[in-house]
Amino acid sequence: MGPQDTEEETQRVLIDAAMIASDIACEDAWLRYFGLGGTLDDFDIDGFLAGLISLPLTECNLLAHAVNELIEEQPPHPKAPYRTSRFEPVNTGGRDDVLDELLRQWLFGSTDRTHRQRDA
Known part of the structure; x- marks a missing residue:
């Protein structure tokens, strides 16, 4: 070999x-x-x-x-959320359910990423 x-x-x-x-x-x-x-x-x-x-x-x-x-071409994987120093959940656009937001990101991708791919 x-x-x-x-x-x-x-x-x-x-x-x-x-x-x-x-x-x-x-x-x-x-x-x-x-x-x-x-x-x-x-x-x-x-x-x-x-x-x-x-x-x-x-x-x-x-x-x-x-x-x-x-x-x-695959959707991005969900990301782990951060918390503030007071251990409050990060603002997820008015949603209380962080898991729902993560699932949405995983299924549909981040809007920021979608715009960057179209602009590239």
Whole structure:
């Protein structure tokens, strides 16, 4: 196993971990990869992610790009609320239920983030 094999294995493990952490199915990753110009079929991608076959560098990078695009499209995770020094809940826009606000942020994303993405 040469240095490139080690780099490929590291990339494979990290792509797989990113997919698992983001709950991205292999089929979704392959569909995005194929849409970006990937030339391999879904069995090749599945075999690569399982560690059974090797892929050319350009195909590995295109798969990583596809997975990263899918991750960027996901709504942000809810954030933990802060409290003031008097241990009062932070103002959540007039809502008393902090969990409801966190759920709304997780499901629909923060309006600030939405505006930044559109402006970019």
